Amino acid sequence: MKCNLFLVFILLALTACKQTSSNPNNKDMDRFVDQLMSQMTLEEKIGQMNQLAIGFDITGPILNEGVEEKIKAGSVGSVLGIYTPEATRKLQELAVKESRLGIPILFGYDVIHGHRTIFPLNLGLAASWDLDLIERTARIAADEASADGLHWTFSPMVDIARDPRWGRVSEGAGEDPYLGSLITRAYIKGYEQNDLSQNNTILSCIKHFALYGAAEAGRDYNTVDMSRIRMYNEYLPPYKAGADAGAATFMTSFNEIDGVPATGNHWLLTELLRDEWGYQGFVVTDYGAIREMISHGVGDEREVAELSFKAGVDMEMVSELFYQYGPELVKSGKISEKVINKACRRVLEAKYKLGLFDDPYRYCNEEEKAKRYFTAENLAVAKEAAIKSMVLLKNDNELLPLDSTKKIAFIGPQVKRKRDLIGSWSAAGDYNQAVSLWEALDSKFGANRFLYAEGCNLLEDTLLIRKLNGFGSKIERSEKSSQYLIQEALNIARRADVVVAVVGEAFSMTGEAASRSDIQLPENQRELLKALAQTGKPVVLVLMNGRPLVLQWENDHLNAILETWFGGTMTGPAIADVLFGDAVPSGKITMTYPRNLGQIPIYYNYKNTGRPIHEEQKYTSKYLDVPNTPLYPFGYGLSYTTFEYSDLTLETGHAPSVQEISINIKNTGKYTATETVQLYLRDKVASITRPVKELKAFQQIELQPGEEKTLTFEISENDLKFYNSDLEYRAEPGEFDVFIGGNSCDTKQATFTY
Numbered sequence: 001m002k003c004n005l006f007l008v009f010i011l012l013a014l015t016a017c018k019q020t021s022s023n024p025n026n027k028d029m030d031r032f033v034d035q036l037m038s039q040m041t042l043e044e045k046i047g048q049m050n051q052l053a054i055g056f057d058i059t060g061p062i063l064n065e066g067v068e069e070k071i072k073a074g075s076v077g078s079v080l081g082i083y084t085p086e087a088t089r090k091l092q093e094l095a096v097k098e099s100r101l102g103i104p105i106l107f108g109y110d111v112i113h114g115h116r117t118i119f120p121l122n123l124g125l126a127a128s129w130d131l132d133l134i135e136r137t138a139r140i141a142a143d144e145a146s147a148d149g150l151h152w153t154f155s156p157m158v159d160i161a162r163d164p165r166w167g168r169v170s171e172g173a174g175e176d177p178y179l180g181s182l183i184t185r186a187y188i189k190g191y192e193q194n195d196l197s198q199n200n201t202i203l204s205c206i207k208h209f210a211l212y213g214a215a216e217a218g219r220d221y222n223t224v225d226m227s228r229i230r231m232y233n234e235y236l237p238p239y240k241a242g243a244d245a246g247a248a249t250f251m252t253s254f255n256e257i258d259g260v261p262a263t264g265n266h267w268l269l270t271e272l273l274r275d276e277w278g279y280q281g282f283v284v285t286d287y288g289a290i291r292e293m294i295s296h297g298v299g300d301e302r303e304v305a306e307l308s309f310k311a312g313v314d315m316e317m318v319s320e321l322f323y324q325y326g327p328e329l330v331k332s333g334k335i336s337e338k339v340i341n342k343a344c345r346r347v348l349e350a351k352y353k354l355g356l357f358d359d360p361y362r363y364c365n366e367e368e369k370a371k372r373y374f375t376a377e378n379l380a381v382a383k384e385a386a387i388k389s390m391v392l393l394k395n396d397n398e399l400l401p402l403d404s405t406k407k408i409a410f411i412g413p414q415v416k417r418k419r420d421l422i423g424s425w426s427a428a429g430d431y432n433q434a435v436s437l438w439e440a441l442d443s444k445f446g447a448n449r450f451l452y453a454e455g456c457n458l459l460e461d462t463l464l465i466r467k468l469n470g471f472g473s474k475i476e477r478s479e480k481s482s483q484y485l486i487q488e489a490l491n492i493a494r495r496a497d498v499v500v501a502v503v504g505e506a507f508s509m510t511g512e513a514a515s516r517s518d519i520q521l522p523e524n525q526r527e528l529l530k531a532l533a534q535t536g537k538p539v540v541l542v543l544m545n546g547r548p549l550v551l552q553w554e555n556d557h558l559n560a561i562l563e564t565w566f567g568g569t570m571t572g573p574a575i576a577d578v579l580f581g582d583a584v585p586s587g588k589i590t591m592t593y594p595r596n597l598g599q600i601p602i603y604y605n606y607k608n609t610g611r612p613i614h615e616e617q618k619y620t621s622k623y624l625d626v627p628n629t630p631l632y633p634f635g636y637g638l639s640y641t642t643f644e645y646s647d648l649t650l651e652t653g654h655a656p657s658v659q660e661i662s663i664n665i666k667n668t669g670k671y672t673a674t675e676t677v678q679l680y681l682r683d684k685v686a687s688i689t690r691p692v693k694e695l696k697a698f699q700q701i702e703l704q705p706g707e708e709k710t711l712t713f714e715i716s717e718n719d720l721k722f723y724n725s726d727l728e729y730r731a732e733p734g735e736f737d738v739f740i741g742g743n744s745c746d747t748k749q750a751t752f753t754y
């Protein structure tokens with residue numbers, strides 16, 4: 001058995017000088033990495049830049065072969081797709097005991113909204129606007145993932161998205177750069193806790209760098225093309241927030257930028273990320289993205305490998321072109337060994353910070369796993385997150401909360417189905433351990449307290465079902481005909497005082513490679529809803545979905561609408577608590593809901609144009625055939641109570657504050673509830689056109705019925721800055737409108753001059 005005496009020697013030498021990586025500082029780390037790299041061959045250095053996919057979960061179009069041999073040869077720096085202490089220990093032993101230098105490998109995985117305990121999908125978590133909660137979910141995810149052998153999560157996804165046809169909106173924080181930046185920081189803090197040497201913290205990964213959410217027509221992997229001004233002001237801020245927060249890694253995106261794929265884009269990966277932002281971590285590509293540059297049309301295998309080396313990629317996910325062509329590209333002088341050295345160093349530094357050179361098996365601890373995995377405390381946070389993510393979109397005549405003494409019919413394919421509850425990218429989540437709404441109702445009120453009917457299949461489209469079942473959706477169709485199912489449901493509905501219709505998307509209708517050209521509810525579900533509406537019974541619509549949907553008909557014909565997303569392991573108990581008033585909905589959407597497909601892209605921070613929208617005047621920027629407002633605007637969400645805003649006052653602040661703004665909020669309803677008070681600014685005249693509104697601050701406040709409080713916001717010069725035509729980040733003097741309210745439309749307004 002080849003033993004890496006050299007590595008043992010280094011560790012002994014460092015220990016002798018009391019240098020360990022348990023509390024790494026740069027000098028210790030530099031010395032260790034220098035000594036290690038001085039022993040490495042060119043091939044071994046390139047090996048650290050090679051990440052291979054193996055095992056449990058396939059998240060891309062190809063899988064690698066000969067992984068164990070390559071690990072033993074010292075040609076693998078990281079592996080993605082497996083977890084558990086046992087499986088990771090087996091591969092780690094190959095690396096540490098059988099490769100020449102015994103350099104441990106990094107285990108990475110997509111832990112994006114929980115590992116075993118699954119939280120609501122990320123667009124739902126964002127709707128909580130609760131940064132502390134989001135950080136706690138990330139900390140629990142890291143605690144469980146690290147107990148399961150993982151060192152690195154490919155999260156947070158921070159892509160700004162304004163097109164709900166794109167299935168990956170489910171993974172992000174929505175359309176706003178300010179909120180998206182704060183949420184990015186919360187995830188990083190939760191995953192890394194400013195101390196990677198702890199054995200329950202993991203590397204985070206800012207993805208997908210960059211602008212992936214702007215894929216044309218919301219079609220995944222499609223062309224992205226925008227001005228630098230739009231990039232800097234509207235799409236790049238969350239990535240920069242991740243770099244500034246010291247995220248351990250970045251991941252390149254599949255799309256092109258300025259005609260050059262991100263994975264080979266020197267401006268993006270070196271001039272912007274390194275030179276302008278000073279980023280120190282390492283950059284991994286997305287799955288096979290280097291090889292996919294051949295399809296982009298920018299070279300053959302060798303040429304795209306060279307392009308990525310030169311652009312500043314440090315690790316290649318899966319396509320093995322660095323491994324295949326790297327040595328000869330260096331030997332032929334096409335790329336300098338300095339490029340390899342920089343990349344290899346960054347990867348080794350991450351391993352050092354994790355303490356893997358001290359103990360490569362520190363994350364492979366079954367006892368730790370037993371203590372930290374899927375605990376009652378974690379499930380309690382999952383329920384809290386599911387509740388706080390829900391958004392009440394409509395509630396005519398206070399139909400909600402429901403009175404449990406009434407006859408209530410729960411109808412729809414998502415009343416009992418569990419597969420979708422944990423959404424896509426559900427890591428080690430087990431949907432069998434998720435609690436359905438029906439199970440939660442049984443636990444809360446006793447078995448079969450309420451009426452039930454399936455009402456319709458989740459989908460009728462057999463081609464779509466076949467496609468989705470290929471990705472584990474487990475969609476079955478009832479033997480009963482759809483007519484029979486509807487009739488059965490109507491018979492049940494007629495016996496009830498209230499109908500709760502529980503419908504939505506299959507989890508695999510969102511996420512990666514799941515763009516939809518029609519984002520209404522599936523047609524067969526809408527037929528059921530229309531039939532239920534015709535009974536004249538009040539209907540509550542409970543939605544399970546991963547993106548904003550077109551809900552104009554539902555909004556016009558149903559009495560209440562509760563957006564629950566894919567709420568995670570504790571979906572059922574959370575929905576039951578909210579439906580019956582044991583929890584009050586407080587979520588606010590972070591992506592605009594359009595009235596129809598034609599309005600897309602529609603977002604709140606739009607430009608005024610020279611012919612601003614005016615419904616009556618002809619020559620203005622509008623559609624003739626639809627009201628030119630969203631169905632539900634950014635920041636919107638109702639409560640069981642009501643809030644009254646008053647007394648918006650401005651005072652000139654003392655530097656750096658330029659304005660002190662205060663607003664009075666009163667709970668004018670019957671329920672104690674939390675409100676997210678949002679502050680927007682409009683820069684009315686500047687050297688470039690500026691959005692009609694930009695979120696600049698928010699505060700969450702809980703008020704008892706009748707209670708009122710005054711909130712104060714400090715606006716600093718920094719809040720007024722933007723990137724001008726020269727891409728300088730500046731504030732410009734002039735008038736600013738201030739808007740404060742419970743969403744981006746219904747606001748109190750004032751003006752100040754800076």
Ligand code: GLC
Pocket residue numbers: 059060080110154207286287512
């Ligand atoms: C996928 C996704 C990326 C993910 C990676 C590894 O293609 O684009 O978000 O982290 O591959 O699974």
